[in-house]
Amino acid sequence: MTRWDELSDAEMELLRATFWSAGVSRHLLAGRLGYSRSKANALASGLLEQGLLEEAGLQDSSGGRRPETLKLNGALGVVLGADLGATSLDVAVMRPDLTVLAHHAEPADVRAGPGVVLARMRTLLGRLLQECGATPQQVIAIGMGLPGPVDFASGQLVNPPLMPEWDSFSIRDFLAEDYAAPVFVDNDVNLMALGELWRLQRALPNFLVIKVGTGIGCGIVCHGEVYRGANGSAGDVGHICVDRSGPRCHCGNLGCVEAMAAGPAIARMGLEAVQAGQSEQLAQCLAQHGAITTMDVAQASHNGDAAANAILQRSGNLIGQMLASVVNFFNPSHVFIGGGVTGIGPQFLASVRQSVYQRSLALSTRHLEIQYAPLGTRGGLVGAGVLAMQETLRRARPA
């Protein structure tokens, strides 16, 4: 097979553009690159012949000859993606164009430490590869998301508040025992942002992805690229203060939005509603399962429970208040909300919006869209695949 480093700059550009333009016709692709149609066709023919691209079937067009779309050749190998949340593990084997070949999700507890969690991940990845009939040698690259601040260059967590045992643990060395492929690690919400950027084919240059789960984080896309900040901690919005007389957060400060509005706070407010005798439905949940979860509150709200409604509204308003500051500062075109709350219903989203529109300046919100993240809970995994392929196609640039 042709080696990446034997390709010309223009050929590499076409490969990268093909990856970022799923389902786009050759004609449009040439336009995006500023190439003539004949130049793009000549390059594509060469890459098809070398087995780097393949044709992706016919696409409807406005008439005449139907232009064919291109995609990265499945024969190049497979990409492994892993999205580790505070309480969940998602893994997948993907084709180079990010079509999912095999997927598995299960609960996990990051506090069990890297030894336990990564051993489980290794087992799952091996099993999924087998299911697809693929070998570790066929893996091109591995992308992984983690729920904490990651030093992108080393791929290691730096002082992660929720998972101290992971500090400076080398995930690369761990995976190197099984795979020769390069491993790329990033913060989970940065990967959600990268996933949405890929889905959008980079059509929006400035947007945010807010993840609300055990914690609250924000992925930032600025000038068409994921922005990680001076020390990789950009988007750490969970500890923005929304109430100076609020409760103390594990970070030591008072009134952090994470402590007052994320998943655990929603569950805690649910419990308090039961204790105050305000919710029949949540009282039943507690009696049946011995605990109340965020999704119990969402379900009760869905069923019309007034106390559950008020809890989601309060959480949404507080998150909206934090977002109002961020929107005034960053003036994004879109805010996508994802994470565990994605399935929580329209009430929550409406409360977030109300609070942002009330507190932000008219100019910042005139065209602002606030919606649930279109990739939903798949965002992190898609982003892990994008990261793996993006870095591979970057590194493969001729020296």
Add this chain to the structure above:
Amino acid sequence: MTRWDELSDAEMELLRATFWSAGVSRHLLAGRLGYSRSKANALASGLLEQGLLEEAGLQDSSGGRRPETLKLNGALGVVLGADLGATSLDVAVMRPDLTVLAHHAEPADVRAGPGVVLARMRTLLGRLLQECGATPQQVIAIGMGLPGPVDFASGQLVNPPLMPEWDSFSIRDFLAEDYAAPVFVDNDVNLMALGELWRLQRALPNFLVIKVGTGIGCGIVCHGEVYRGANGSAGDVGHICVDRSGPRCHCGNLGCVEAMAAGPAIARMGLEAVQAGQSEQLAQCLAQHGAITTMDVAQASHNGDAAANAILQRSGNLIGQMLASVVNFFNPSHVFIGGGVTGIGPQFLASVRQSVYQRSLALSTRHLEIQYAPLGTRGGLVGAGVLAMQETLRRARPA
């Protein structure tokens, strides 16, 4: 003279790099561009011959032959810069390398409307040009900063809260009567950020400039470029809430940092201190001048007045509280504070720092530097010059 559009891409790159690298040796310049020394020398010789570059004297080097530095040729013409604040007007005539040839600053009141203020600016610019012995035909480009939200493409203010009469007024058409040169307009604090970026020769890719004067605004540098947001309103941090039970701001919301901590709030707190009998010194100011200004409070604090100290500390703490949210979100390497408060002394800066370090996460502040803007009150004017030259050298790219 050679026309810009007859130059090669590499020659234009060298001109741009020379502009952004004042005082840097040819050798280092070649390195920044990724050119070989011989290629850079050949290009530079051609541009020197065509009168686009000139040699800028000898520079100390580590030994051997002393390398010469380059700069844009003064014969290219002059750049006009104007920095309009809410209460001040600064204008200058600059060489293409931004050496100031003539400068004038005076008080102004933007609320007098564009007719009055711009007519005065036109008079001043004409006078300064004469002083330099230059003609309107020699003007290459004009850069201007305004204290409100600017639509960068049209160069017009959009719903400016402090200066409603300026809404959609065409500064370009107004200046076109005197000058054939292109006019570039931006928000004043974006220009301060651009000025610092130029001073730093783009060595810092991610930093903020906070302007504290009549209002509070923020210029954002992200990925090495000024970031203006989806609608040009990025950095509008003056209306971030720092106290939900604070006073009502002119924007309609409660507890905006601008209403509680900017120049007018400092002056108002000064007056209140006099009324409460807490400050001898400020009482004397009031008796002498009939009013108390921000600088009166600064002077009193400098002289050890306890009430004035407390006022500056309160203002600094509130601004630091707003900045803590912004730092958590953006994780900049540096925050530069400028505007009217630049001369206010170390007490204010210490209060800002204290508040940020207390409220921001350790990872975001580990390497964070908070200091007064090195360009001080000149920042906006330098930025206006940078904008004019940057856009000229961009537009002059061969088609």
